[in-house]
Amino acid sequence: MAGEVTVRLPDGSARTLPAGSTAADLASAIGRRLAADALAAEVDGELVDLRRVLPDGATVSIVTPASDQGRAVLRHSTAHVLAQAVTALWPGAEYAIGPAITDGFYYDFDLPGGARFTDADLERIEAEMRRIVGEDQPFVREELAIHDALSMFAGQAYKREIIAGVAQQGEPGFGAEAAGDVAPGATTVSIYRNSDAFVDLCLGPHVPSTGRLGHFKLQRVAGAYWRGDDKRPQLQRVYGTAWESAKALEEHLHRLEEAERRDHRRLGADLDLFSFPPEIGSGLAVFHPKGGLMRRLMEDYSRQRHEAGGYEFVYSPHITKSDLFETSGHLDWFADGMFPPMELDEGQRYYLKPMNCPFHIMIFKSRQRSYRELPLRFFEFGTVYRYEKSGVVHGLTRVRGLTQDDAHIFCAREQMAGELESTLTFVLDLLRDYGLDDFYLELSTKPPGKAVGTDEEWEEATTTLRTVAESMDLDLVLDEGGGAFYGPKISVQVRDAIGRSWQLSTVQLDFQLPQRFAMEYVGADNARHRPIMIHRALFGTVERFFAILLEHYAGAMPTWLSPLQVVVLPVRDDHDAYARHVAATCAAAGLRAEVDPASEPLGARIRRHRMQKVPYVLVVGDDDVPAGTVGVNRRGTKDPDKGVFLDVVVAAVAAEVAAHGLPERGGDVAVVR
RNA sequence: GCCUGGGUAGCUCAGUGGUAGAGCAGCGCACUCGUAAUGCGCAGGUCAGGGGUUCAAGUCCCCUCCCAGGCUCCA
Numbered sequence: 108m109a110g111e112v113t114v115r116l117p118d119g120s121a122r123t124l125p126a127g128s129t130a131a132d133l134a135s136a137i138g139r140r141l142a143a144d145a146l147a148a149e150v151d152g153e154l155v156d157l158r159r160v161l162p163d164g165a166t167v168s169i170v171t172p173a174s175d176q177g178r179a180v181l182r183h184s185t186a187h188v189l190a191q192a193v194t195a196l197w198p199g200a201e202y203a204i205g206p207a208i209t210d211g212f213y214y215d216f217d218l219p220g221g222a223r224f225t226d227a228d229l230e231r232i233e234a235e236m237r238r239i240v241g242e243d244q245p246f247v248r249e250e251l252a253i254h255d256a257l258s259m260f261a262g263q264a265y266k267r268e269i270i271a272g273v274a275q276q277g278e279p280g281f282g283a284e285a286a287g288d289v290a291p292g293a294t295t296v297s298i299y300r301n302s303d304a305f306v307d308l309c310l311g312p313h314v315p316s317t318g319r320l321g322h323f324k325l326q327r328v329a330g331a332y333w334r335g336d337d338k339r340p341q342l343q344r345v346y347g348t349a350w351e352s353a354k355a356l357e358e359h360l361h362r363l364e365e366a367e368r369r370d371h372r373r374l375g376a377d378l379d380l381f382s383f384p385p386e387i388g389s390g391l392a393v394f395h396p397k398g399g400l401m402r403r404l405m406e407d408y409s410r411q412r413h414e415a416g417g418y419e420f421v422y423s424p425h426i427t428k429s430d431l432f433e434t435s436g437h438l439d440w441f442a443d444g445m446f447p448p449m450e451l452d453e454g455q456r457y458y459l460k461p462m463n464c465p466f467h468i469m470i471f472k473s474r475q476r477s478y479r480e481l482p483l484r485f486f487e488f489g490t491v492y493r494y495e496k497s498g499v500v501h502g503l504t505r506v507r508g509l510t511q512d513d514a515h516i517f518c519a520r521e522q523m524a525g526e527l528e529s530t531l532t533f534v535l536d537l538l539r540d541y542g543l544d545d546f547y548l549e550l551s552t553k554p555p556g557k558a559v560g561t562d563e564e565w566e567e568a569t570t571t572l573r574t575v576a577e578s579m580d581l582d583l584v585l586d587e588g589g590g591a592f593y594g595p596k597i598s599v600q601v602r603d604a605i606g607r608s609w610q611l612s613t614v615q616l617d618f619q620l621p622q623r624f625a626m627e628y629v630g631a632d633n634a635r636h637r638p639i640m641i642h643r644a645l646f647g648t649v650e651r652f653f654a655i656l657l658e659h660y661a662g663a664m665p666t667w668l669s670p671l672q673v674v675v676l677p678v679r680d681d682h683d684a685y686a687r688h689v690a691a692t693c694a695a696a697g698l699r700a701e702v703d704p705a706s707e708p709l710g711a712r713i714r715r716h717r718m719q720k721v722p723y724v725l726v727v728g729d730d731d732v733p734a735g736t737v738g739v740n741r742r743g744t745k746d747p748d749k750g751v752f753l754d755v756v757v758a759a760v761a762a763e764v765a766a767h768g769l770p771e772r773g774g775d776v777a778v779v780r
Numbered sequence: 781g782c783c784u785g786g787g788u789a790g791c792u793c794a795g796u797g798g799u800a801g802a803g804c805a806g807c808g809c810a811c812u813c814g815u816a817a818u819g820c821g822c823a824g825g826u827c828a829g830g831g832g833u834u835c836a837a838g839u840c841c842c843c844u845c846c847c848a849g850g851c852u853c854c855a
Contacts, residue, residue: 208853269855308855329850330783385846679812714816728814747815
């Protein structure tokens with residue numbers, strides 16, 4: 108009907124407004140609070156400004172701050188304010204792009220005269236931003252013809268490049284779908300103006316005015332290459348975070364602190380677990396006795412499970428002649444990630460191995476194989492070396508020397524789906540035993556231009572993996588083009604105690620290496636067949652898994668993985684003999700226990716062992732010696748449990764260890780700072 | 781590799797041109813104590829390494845090494 112438009116709301120209801128009404132009008136019509144809260148709107152799946160006129164029949168929802176979309180809008184608007192502040196403080200600064208990202212935003216700049224931001228500049232910029240927010244400047248959208256836009260951004264090379272890209276092909280993310288009213292091969296672009304001082308090329312949407320912003324904080328500066336390309340100019344990137352309320356901002360900053368407190372590098376030093384002596388080299392860790400013990404416990408349990416799961420244990424050397432990696436294709440595809448070769452007398456080149464697979468293939472090929480043997484599952488904690496670029500090494504999670512809990516399954520094609528399924532089940536079960544239980548799966552497909560093998564092979568492998576992944580009853584996300592050069596993979600992503608996700612296990616399907624190495628087995632038909640190969644690592648790498656567990660538990664490892672499980676504290680010297688008896692009783696039950704004698708006050712000793720996150724601290728004094736009891740301080744509890752019979756405590760702890768129990772996962776967080 | 785910020789005692793850090801400091805940890809002695817730091821003392825540093833400026837350098841300049849964050853979120 109002329110003169111009116113009818114729109115549909117998220118709850119299914121419809122509302123009729125005068126023609127020409129905007130999203131803001133709709134919000135007002137729904138309610139005063141919504142009108143005050145509204146930041147933007149979603150019209151037929153497209154995010155738009157509140158000032159957008161609503162078309163008849165549209166499905167509309169109002170975007171408010173405390174939503175993912177709302178936060179994205181206000182972060183992006185805050186990025187604009189950042190750019191406005193920087194251009195005010197550095198006249199002539201060029202600004203490139205400034206998107207919203209997870210938890211925040213950034214903007215990339217090219218400052219006049221090659222100037223660089225310093226940390227101190229962040230404060231000045233932030234002050235200027237707060238001034239702009241205080242002026243409550245409206246964000247005003249305009250459409251410009253391409254040639255007008257090019258002249259408007261005459262001094263802005265990066266903006267001009269973006270506009271030129273739009274003009275050429277209607278860049279993805281621009282043009283038709285995003286601007287809504289612009290056809291593909293667009294001839295116009297949109298800009299946003301706030302005050303006369305600042306205008307930016309932008310799709311929008313934006314908050315109505317800068318006064319709607321304010322709960323933000325600039326965090327750091329960093330270099331970032333234009334378009335992520337290290338052959339192009341490096342820009343100065345400013346990162347910040349922005350939220351819908353002071354409370355949300357504060358909570359986010361607190362989460363960052365919490366993550367820092369859990370940083371495995373810090374815990375590794377505090378708990379004396381491992382270190383990275385610069386004398387050894389970047390990305391090369393040493394494990395100290397306590398860390399070594401934890402690592403051995405992790406590995407031993409894994410070995411036990413693998414043995415029960417039908418894996419056979421193999422060993423292979425750390426270096427090999429180049430031939431092996433020429434055949435495998437690694438030297439063609441992975442040479443950048445490998446340490447340079449060692450040249451021997453006869454001109455023979457030896458490489459440190461970056462992967463274990465070719466060695467396991469050699470074991471397969473050491474004699475003729477029969478179909479009766481398949482599937483063959485070879486397992487090894489294989490230490491490999493990868494030349495990570497100096498800027499990317501990070502604690503134990505990105506290192507240059509690493510140990511994979513690596514196995515290769517060789518099977519007949521018809522066994523493939525079944526093996527994949529049992530492997531995935533095995534993976535998830537094992538990870539749960541370490542206390543991780545929040546998973547999702549990711550399917551990585553053929554990397555364009557960086558893969559070997561035919562499309563048909565990739566198609567078959569990918570379909571098989573997808574089918575198996577879908578049967579797992581977990582969320583599955585697609586990682587287009589993320590596969591290895593020899594095959595697609597499923598990776599298991601795990602969310603830790605503070606909600607971060609980590610890529611752990613990978614299961615890769617491989618038709619290529621069996622072919623390159625001319626692997627075969629004799630089938631029941633007495634003919635030769637090519638086996639399928641499945642690569643899989645559950646921890647990913649032992650070092651990285653160690654770091655993830657450490658952060659997941661904030662250093663308070665479950666008792667079965669704690670290097671020291673029980674410390675016994677005699678109140679006075681004359682309780683020593685009984686304390687030793689208590690420790691010996693624990694040891695006899697298979698627990699790792701120590702006595703810390705009374706050369707220091709009790710309070711000091713309690714404090715030290717609590718900070719070292721020992722699961723059980725037992726105190727014995729005058730009351731305990733005659734009664735055969737102990738005072739039990741369980742990690743994560745505030746008050747001791749006094750006068751508990753020794754055999755009761757020992758039995759309980761031993762049972763907890765046997766069950767891999769998790770009494771209070773990370774529960775002492777609030778107590779120890 | 782590149783950008784920004786760092787490197788001072790085992791650890792955390794103070795010290796911006798004029799005699800290298802603190803707390804914790806370590807060692808010694810005393811204290812013998814019932815639930816998150818007992819007291820006193822001692823030792824510990826070519827201020828990352830090298831070069832330069834200066835009467836004088838931890839401090840200013842240059843080079844190298846190492847560490848952290850970022851360079852993957854694309855108007």
